[in-house]
Amino acid sequence: MTLRREALESLPVRTALPELRAALESGGAAVLCAPPGTGKTTLVPLELAGLTGEGPARRVLVAEPRRIAVRAAARRMAWLLGEPVGQRVGFTVRGERQVGAGTRVEVVTTGVLLRRLQRDPELAGVDAVVLDECHERHLDADTAVAFLLDVRAALRPELQLVAASATTDAQGWARLLEAPVVAAAGVSYPVEVVHAPPLRPVRPPHGMSVDPALLEHVAGVVRRALSERAGDVLCFLPGAGEIARVARLLAGAPAEVLQVHGRASAQVQDAVLAGDGAGRRVVLATSVAESSLTVPGVRVVVDAGLAREPRVDHARGLSALTTVRASRAAARQRAGRAGREAPGWAYRCWTEAEDGRLARFPSPEIAVADLTAFALQAACWGDPQAAGLALLDAPPAGAMAAAGAALRAIGAVDGEGRVTQRGRRMAGLGVHPRLARALLDGAAEVGARTAAEVVALLSEEPPRSYGDDLAAAWRRARTDSDAYAARWRTEARRLEGALGAGGAGDARGASPSGPHTRPRVGGTTDNSPAPPARSLPRDAAAGLIAALAFPERIARSRGGHGYLMVSGTGAEKAAGSGAGRSAAGSADRSTPAAPEWLAVAVADRPVGKAAARIHLAAPIDEGTARAAAAALLRTDDDIRWDSARAAVTARRVTRLGAVELAERPLPAPDPAAVREVELAALRREGLGLLRWSPEALALRRRLDFLHRTLGAPWPDVSDAALLAGAGEWLGRGVARTDVRQVLTALLPWAGGEAARLEELAPERLEVPSGSRVRIDYGPEQPVLAVKLQELFGLARTPTVAGVPLLIHLLSPAGRPAAVTSDLASFWARGYPAVRAELRGRYPRHPWPEDPRAAPATRRVNARRESGR
Template sequence: MLRTDALDRLPVRDCLPALTDALDGHGTAVLCAPPGTGKTTLVPLHLAGLLGPAGAHPPARRVLVAEPRRLAARSAARRMAWLLGEEPGGTVGYTVRGDRRAGRRTRVEVVTTGVLLQRLQRDQELGGVDVVLLDECHERHLDADTALAFLLDVRAALRPGLRIVAASATQDSDAWARLLATHDEATDAPVVQGAGRPFPVEARHAAPPAAVRPSHGTWVDPALLRHVAATVRRALTEVEAGDVLCFLPGLGEIGRVAGLLEGCGAEVLQLHGRAPASVQDAVLRGGGTGGADGGTGGAAERRVILATSVAESSLTVPGVRSVVDSGLARESRTDHARGLGALTTVRVSRAASAQRQGRAGREAPGVVYRCWAPAEDAGRPKWPSPEIAVADLTAFALHAAAWGEPDAAGLALPDAPPPGAMAAARETLRAVGAAGEDGRVTERGTRMARMGVHPRLARALLDGAPRVGVRAAAEAVALLSEEPPRDYGDDLADALRTARRGRDAYGARWAAEVRRLRAALRAADGTDGRDAGPEADHEQGGPVDPRQAAGLIAALAHPERVAAARGGRSWLMAGGTRAECPDGSPLRGAGWLAVAVADRPVGSPAARVRLAAAIDEATAREAAAALRQESEEVRWDPDRGDVVAARTERLGALELSVRPLERPGPQALRAAVLDGLRREGTGLLRWTRDSRALRERLAFLHRELGAPWPEVSERALLARADEWLGAVANRAGLARTDAGDVLRGLLPWAEGEAARLDALAPERVEVPSGSRVRVDYAAEQPVLAVKLQELFGWQETPRIADGRVPLLVHLLSPAGRPAAVTGDLAGFWREGYRAVRAELRGRYPRHAWPEDPLSALPTRRVNPRR
């Protein structure tokens, strides 16, 4: 029975004629309508011809509606079936991963965008489907962007009669209209505006009373969560009727705020993608449901729904009159260099904030409480980040390659994929055998693209099933395709046992996914058809150890994350990244790990292990065989500070074995020594007092005279090391190399200048007393330090470097301390000597202190005692 009263209340009904005309004339259209106006439920029924007698409405068609989330797909199908007076599975059905309710009578089928991609890979013409409606395009999920690009390809090349509607709840219609332009005329698709009649929503800013520390990674300041909980209580007090919908970034924050709301006088429900079906149904039914899993109270007239961004659009949550917006959302980020993903908490965009606000005005006037100061509005991004800009693109690259567009250049995408991310994705596809060197999909890759899991997991399923059996492989892959709840722990084998018990919603979804994967594996013909459970015999006759089976599958999926222990709680992964387990983890003490899920917290050099299995070295070698390298290495080892000559076996960055090389080549040895020398510096040579003095003399000449005198700085010597280093094989050979010989080898012998070294920069200078005094070239101006009495009669300051540079004379007291410093001896005798004589003659009476130093005889001796 058609519920015409409910259908007539949906505001989008007024634009249905315009939408029909747009599709009849152009074949594609953009539908912009606010949330709650009926674009997800009424429009598909209209397009399928289910709203009235033939002739007054479009002819009967089969309509496919694509939603970004499973929860939204099931909800939309239930709502449309209710409007028709039916249950899902009849005229209206749905298909999500692991759950299908559709049959031959189904005219409107709601699917996730991931399911739509799988169908397109199996049947590019999408036979039997007349209209595809892509809902919530504004959310910019990667699967939705890809599906739309493929559909436009199908329409242009295979089925020009296929009709496509891009539905969005935001006013970003121009870009979508250009994207849906017809290929022959290049005219933009018509834009149909669904002028909804939302009720007014009053916006109230509820900034925290004290400063809140910025979020980073998945950490959110507990002070903000306390303030959000207080704001929910405020909403329950100030808004007299209706439910409160509170937006939080993730499951952890939902759980903490739920705890803070105990005793608030309302039923508290937790809505997210992993919520049990009973909770999802309770939320979407509305009213005082009571008693559902996930609530913190009994039956109550009013409800508080704590939700992630899953409730921003696609879903209608009945009964909501007030919204509390934490202002935060959670997005994924991928470190392509390390192959690690991480969730990060970001400020919600202005577009998403408007979506959240609209939830309060769907059924009556409402109120939104924004948990930030009004001044922060302008600093928020206009739109959320498109997933293609931040995500791991391996699955996208496989879909594109299987579609015949390895570089995705010919696809009509709203945003082009980042080149670096695509390069990393294509490298992964080559590593798992899904694509060739030219980037084109292989036969194996085509099978993988149809399996509905990440290419890494598809590889693990295909390669692991013959080793551990179809069932064991499917069970492990199902556990990796949707990360289990945190309370399952971080040991993959323990988590597998918990999932098998099937006592929660995750366990039920996991079991359904296992069945789907077993069927997909048989359909892909990736095994010989045998199905082995965890207790079944192995091919070679031995039993399959569940722990080893889980570890092998995880290692096959992520061979670069095979990790060897480096201490009690640290491991080094084959990809080169260090990984750590939390305190109390059962994985502690394992020599080897297959890390299935890991992320890298903001600011941390090490990855955090979220899910892993203990394995042995043989499993690591088998799974990561493509990373195995055996090489003869002659290198400088910084840890040992010497040359290492060995035959080394590695798994990526992991050193498996080292055996000494018996006869390494002299050239390789010398190259390793050169590397060590450049790493650690010329201090490895033998430096005597004379060699250091020679270096200082040469540095002086280069500074004052330039070429051809060589530069002998550390940088310059190392740059020319290949010229002056002899046949040295190790650190000991460097220690025997006289630095003075090296420096003398660099003298300008060819120019004939080397013979003038002692004349230009004498090592010693003879003074009037007959002493040969060493010149110190360490300072900017060379220094001659000599006792004052030895210079009597010496009127002119000695000069070097062809007379260009005067020596700086340090006139020493009898005790060897500088009594005066001068570059002008004549001036000192004339003006400074008297003061020095008056100060020191009484202290050193046995030394000569003549009144006229220019006429006195220089001496090294003291006067005899009387």
């Protein structure tokens, strides 16, 4: 074992070590800001552990955000010490551990660190913790920092803490840790940035979708870089699917094409990071290669400019990754990969003008992700609301509320948010709480091995090539030998072992229905001792586990490809989908029937679409649906307004979330509830729901006229005013309400003014002919429509409440002849013209020259009548 001193002494971070040691000795914490490639991930832990010949022997934990970075960092440090991994330098990731009795530096994922802190908050035997790549703002890393600060404050003030960041924006961490920033200058080689945007516009990313035209352009830029520059090419793409597509487009390129992403096998990742110098390489990578890792031989970076961030839709119970534009910080990090070993070039697949429109930094995961796992960690730590945790960004209140509700539903926390024994068991399983619930409750139903295998399948979504039928994907994982299947088998073994380590009783803990109940396939829950696990068909077992993990995604068929999820979200299977068919086929296997119920494991909602898209599902029956989503099962009295019938309907409905299971009429609904429904309908649909008699309409217009003309005490009978007081006057229901009686009750009886209604706004007016003519109280001026001969002898316009009537003078046939609100002026100037026009048309009617002196009449001219 030979210490590679020359390599150690060449690392630029060495110059910052004295300042770092001083900061740790004085305050116990420091923020180390060092560019990629300076040795902050490798030299600093070795120095802190005393493995380079300086300082006392100490034990150091190094936390990395990704498994690929854990293995790479451990391998690099072991190489510097001249020994294999597992001796003085080891690592632990979920499902894999290489440490020995003499291990002094252990590299772990932040998830492993969190579970270790929950088991042993003091971190007994650990002298220092280095949290690497803090600038990436992963939720586990933020949480680990908060927990470690609590540990330093309450339990172990001597525990040293280093927050390492590859960016210069470290002041926020410095304030949080109350520690100085120690900066290390990097020996960076110049990188020339070349903007290479597509020649034609491409569609912006949405959801998980990336325009194929952009990927074709990226492949073209890679070929261009191979022809223009020397060295290997590192190409950044948002996900494994895009990497696979670009790899196909690069078939025949003059270089070996390698793929690096979270799903790649450890052997492939190790080969890429080791480099053998045999020929040129094109490494297609996700953001895992942005920092921590040095890919040997890279002189050129091609950046598609995209990244994946988590998003959660609390209203629909959907969470997924979404494609976004990479931030400026990410773009700098990626470009820097080209200058780690020599001068390089960075080809950016966007215009220079777009640089300024990019976000400065990526979104902190705590602000955009599902916080269920975080909330469980906080509850296990004793701070259910995370109010006392030292976090750079507070968790959003809405996301925390949704997380708390989810944890209560699966029995992980009690009504006050305190963690239960079951919740602690879930937190120690190393999977999302939803999957932990499925593992525990599913093991009691179908056995530990079956539950572990299906949960392992759900913990890392299988490749799309496995199809969208969960049971079929399970069968394929059991028989295939690809990288995914290998990881799946490792994780399934780990989960089965975790169940065994926890004891059989733990697998039969609380279900959403209560602290001592558990789901039973067939639709019941009970408090009896759990029976031995049963052997269910593979499809039924897969559906049960998926339903236990994602009860709000249980879906019932609407016919065709459409489903309704328990959450209330519509969902659709793709045309030709095989999801659920393996157990629901009809007798004619060529036309398999779609299952009535699905347990949806993976779904997303495309941008602009109302319905979710199902990617992975398994069939279940109604009994399983009821048991898995027992917390969402309820029976309610459903009293609502039926607009088509203009009446209240009442029924008793059993629902599983938004899905109706059964209903029956409710013969005697609660009168108060009925009244509330009718009031709501009135306010929503308006007063037209009431039965308005002609008398009621006339009275309302008269009262409206008086209110507009005289004001108080005459009541406001507008729609808004009547609806505002509907709670007082809607006594016997919409159908039986006497609107005229309601309006009469509004009259100003108390002051005696009601008695003047006929005086101020008479319903009819007696004209000179003796006729009583109805007054139309319209929205403007009251109108009196009367035949002209009936007003002979009336010199001036009559008024109501001081307002002149607008008189519509009618011909003997009842047609409009003139309109006036000044009768005297009409007789003097308008009448002669009307008389000249109508006397020839109606010769039997009187047309005196002076209508003011003529007697009014409702009849024809008597003299002409007798001589006919």
